[in-house]
Amino acid sequence: MERLQKVIAHAGVTSRRKAEEFIKEGRVQVNGKVVKELGTKVSPQNDTIEVDGVPVDKEQPVYFLLYKPRQVISAVSDDKQRKVVTDFFEDVAERIFPIGRLDYDTSGLILLTNDGEFANKMMHPASKIQKTYIAKVEGKPDKQLLKKLEKGIEIDGRKTAPAKVKINSANRKTNSSIVEIMIHEGRNQQVRKMFEHIGHPVIKLKREKYAFLTLENLHPGESRPLKPIEIKKLKDAAVT
Ligand code: URA
Numbered sequence: 001m002e003r004l005q006k007v008i009a010h011a012g013v014t015s016r017r018k019a020e021e022f023i024k025e026g027r028v029q030v031n032g033k034v035v036k037e038l039g040t041k042v043s044p045q046n047d048t049i050e051v052d053g054v055p056v057d058k059e060q061p062v063y064f065l066l067y068k069p070r071q072v073i074s075a076v077s078d079d080k081q082r083k084v085v086t087d088f089f090e091d092v093a094e095r096i097f098p099i100g101r102l103d104y105d106t107s108g109l110i111l112l113t114n115d116g117e118f119a120n121k122m123m124h125p126a127s128k129i130q131k132t133y134i135a136k137v138e139g140k141p142d143k144q145l146l147k148k149l150e151k152g153i154e155i156d157g158r159k160t161a162p163a164k165v166k167i168n169s170a171n172r173k174t175n176s177s178i179v180e181i182m183i184h185e186g187r188n189q190q191v192r193k194m195f196e197h198i199g200h201p202v203i204k205l206k207r208e209k210y211a212f213l214t215l216e217n218l219h220p221g222e223s224r225p226l227k228p229i230e231i232k233k234l235k236d237a238a239v240t
Pocket of ligand 1: 101104189191192205
């Protein structure tokens with residue numbers, strides 16, 4: 001949801017200041033009703049906004065896949081002026097935001113959209129969208145510990161849902177291993193906390209897959225629009 005004057009200004013009708021005047025003058029309607037309140041929140045996609053009886057164009061939904069580099073914030077702005085995921089989309093006019101979060105130091109696949117309903121669906125726990133991470137962890141977790149992760153462990157007072165875990169390689173020299181872990185929950189710092197819990201802290205973390213989507217042909221910092229078939233498949237996979 002966005003402030004009404006911002007949506008009007010963004011649609012190219014007029015400046016934000018002028019839009020505020022129009023609202024105060026009663027020239028703006030939202031879903032057929034005059035709105036004179038400046039702070040009114042509207043959905044640029046779902047609400048019908050009219051200025052002097054002329055509808056303001058609705059924003060078309062857009063969907064992107066980004067290979068987020070490390071040291072980038074999964075947000076649209078940062079009060080410490082650090083790089084944010086939307087900085088990679090300067091040519092995109094729509095107001096996109098990330099679907100969920102990757103930690104500042106986690107790299108990998110993240111989706112961005114301006115479609116709030118779609119984002120909510122993707123993040124709804126019942127949708128159970130599978131995410132695959134590659135973690136470099138300290139030491140080499142034994143089979144028993146991996147089983148524990150798979151069955152679920154308690155973090156932040158709640159048991160994690162079943163996971164799939166596989167050791168890809170182990171390096172005795174650096175005392176570390178590369179582990180693949182697949183989860184469908186999206187709790188805060190979940191993968192880091194899970195490995196911390198079994199005594200093998202994460203050194204490096206990357207999200208390789210989101211549902212059926214991969215980072216194929218992308219380098220860190222690169223993005224691509226989702227294909228219509230991919231959007232449909234994601235919608236079908238989610239709860240309605
Ligand atoms: N789990 C984490 O610990 N960090 C992420 O960025 C994503 C999942």
